[in-house]
Amino acid sequence: MTLSAEVLTAFARQILERMQVPPETAELVAVSLVEANLRGVDSHGLQLLPYYVEQIRIGNIRPAFHGQVLSENGACLLFDGERGVGQAVAAACCDHAIRLCAEHGMAMAVARESNHFGAAAFWSQRVAAAGYIGVALCNASALVAPWQGKQARFGTNPISMALPGPKTWLLDMATTTVAMNKVINASLSGRAEIPAGWAMDAEGTPTTDTATAIKGLLMPLGGYKGSGLAMMVEILCAVLSGGAMSTELGGVYNTTKPMRTSQTFLAIDVNRFLPRESFVERMEWLVAAVKSAAPAIGFGEVLVAGEPEWRAEEERRRNGIPLSAGAWKGLVEVAGTLGVPVPTASS
Numbered sequence: 001m002t003l004s005a006e007v008l009t010a011f012a013r014q015i016l017e018r019m020q021v022p023p024e025t026a027e028l029v030a031v032s033l034v035e036a037n038l039r040g041v042d043s044h045g046l047q048l049l050p051y052y053v054e055q056i057r058i059g060n061i062r063p064a065f066h067g068q069v070l071s072e073n074g075a076c077l078l079f080d081g082e083r084g085v086g087q088a089v090a091a092a093c094c095d096h097a098i099r100l101c102a103e104h105g106m107a108m109a110v111a112r113e114s115n116h117f118g119a120a121a122f123w124s125q126r127v128a129a130a131g132y133i134g135v136a137l138c139n140a141s142a143l144v145a146p147w148q149g150k151q152a153r154f155g156t157n158p159i160s161m162a163l164p165g166p167k168t169w170l171l172d173m174a175t176t177t178v179a180m181n182k183v184i185n186a187s188l189s190g191r192a193e194i195p196a197g198w199a200m201d202a203e204g205t206p207t208t209d210t211a212t213a214i215k216g217l218l219m220p221l222g223g224y225k226g227s228g229l230a231m232m233v234e235i236l237c238a239v240l241s242g243g244a245m246s247t248e249l250g251g252v253y254n255t256t257k258p259m260r261t262s263q264t265f266l267a268i269d270v271n272r273f274l275p276r277e278s279f280v281e282r283m284e285w286l287v288a289a290v291k292s293a294a295p296a297i298g299f300g301e302v303l304v305a306g307e308p309e310w311r312a313e314e315e316r317r318r319n320g321i322p323l324s325a326g327a328w329k330g331l332v333e334v335a336g337t338l339g340v341p342v343p344t345a346s347s
Helices: 003-016 021-040 046-057 088-106 120-129 180-188 210-215 225-242 276-291 307-319 325-338
Strands: 069-075 076-080 108-112 134-136 158-160 172-173 261-268
Touching: 003 021, 003 046, 003 325, 021 046, 021 088, 021 120, 021 307, 046 180, 069 088, 069 134, 088 108, 088 120, 088 134, 088 261, 108 225, 120 134, 120 158, 120 172, 120 180, 120 261, 134 225, 158 210, 172 307, 180 210, 180 325
Parallel strands: 076 108
Antiparallel strands: 069 076, 108 261, 134 158, 134 261, 158 172
């Protein structure tokens, strides 16, 4: 099924509103998920919505709760998400970070007791849109064994960084080779195998079987280096916030307990270091220098972080967003239980 971003956003918003999510929050969640689909990051797009609905239904996500500031000291802010909608918590924290950055030149807002907030890039870009360097970090449900282990202790613990000014560079990466959502997306798309290096079975043996991977473990990015990055994110989010850590978290696909994720948002004013125009010029020079490298055999060009997603967005805004059969089936089933009209290709 291929539909426009506008149609899919309205569809998702109606589903969320039927689950008693306040209209403003429903719009925010719908936009954040569809934006991921537009960028080609389908693993963090609308395929997540049925799982959000189930988490709301059982009370793990509490849509009526908006969170509150626990403390504010200079450029540092601590926020209690009260297990509300993750996107609403993230938006509040980003806005606080932007406010404090304008005053102090940089700011850091840390949230605990939150929920899944979609793709981290959505939030680093929210800060960048205000004119600052934006960084977003998040801990997540334990799906990854530490280096040399075979029991899950870390989440995918993503890191994202976005820059003010024109589109030059946008990082959004898990500290695993891929996020679990990509393995789920492979399953929903009917792919029996995933690339080597994505996952391990329950005993810690590498696997390319999609079904085995879903029941197994994700592989840390670069072995011990990925484990180190995951733990760094865990420290900056969960340890620092006083929130749930490691195996204490639930997850999008784990309904046995609330997710209770922690998130960290940084804003940095480049004007406190050098004029923004100079920063933009230097970034453009750096990107051009990187891209001027001769491509390796099998590649047509050198790409930098953000380019594949910007190209996908341009194409999908023009031609619509294609959803896999599995992802569309999940959305249709949820809509049916809530009495939400299902859009068609002619919508």
